[in-house]
Amino acid sequence: MVDLKIEKEYPSDRAKNAARIPRNVIRDTALREGDPVLIQGTKRTVSVIKPLDIVDPDDSVRLDSYTRWNAGAELGDIVSLESVELKPAELVSIEIADSKGNRDEEITNELVGRVVMKNDIVPISTTEEPFVHAQLIDSSEDLVQVTIDKAQPDECLIITEETQITISPAEDEERQNR
Structure with missing residues (x-):
């Protein structure tokens, strides 16, 4: 499990249910690009992992507004992400x-x-x-x-x-x- 701070989605990810996470998190954990991930805010939802751009902070996750809503979270909140089996x-x-x-x-x-x-x-x-x-x-x-x-x-x-x-x-x- 990893805790990351929510940032706004890239325009190309709007309404696509992508969870963009740092490349070092992908490298150092069991989370892999294309895999499903459980996101825990005040509620729970599921998304699909994609890598962040290199210039983004290593402690952030980019989520679209629907995914944030489904997780019960807002920009700047910390959410937990963990691998999940669909x-x-x-x-x-x-x-x-x-x-x-x-x-x-x-x-x-x-x-x-x-x-x-x-x-x-x-x-x-x-x-x-x-x-x-x-x-x-x-x-x-x-x-x-x-x-x-x-x-x-x-x-x-x-x-x-x-x-x-x-x-x-x-x-x-x-x-x-x-």
Whole structure:
């Protein structure tokens, strides 16, 4: 386990659930690029490791706003990171904050390959070329927020093509306004 201070994500990592950590941490621990990592703030979430640029501080981790929210942490907070084993998700029930049109198939396709935990908020791109340009991430027309409402098993998961995914509208205004 390693404790690191949260810094803002690189623009190219916006809404991608990357945990950029120092190269010396990758070298000196069991954490490896591309591996899942459990992030513990006031809440827990899971992310994927990528290396920091050499010029970044050796005591920092760069997380996007969704990952920070899911971990219950803010810029400048210290979070703990540890290696975690993912389980294939059998069932995932999501709530969608903005259901403009029927996007169920697009959303389901975008979720495959994502690492998640119950209660995570996951940004989904609904453009033809998801996440190609950073400015698309901030466009409400091209980004849909979904909440992982239920997950089986209740662990750190990876959504696969075999995962049964159910989609429903968000039930309360708090989730719709995140």
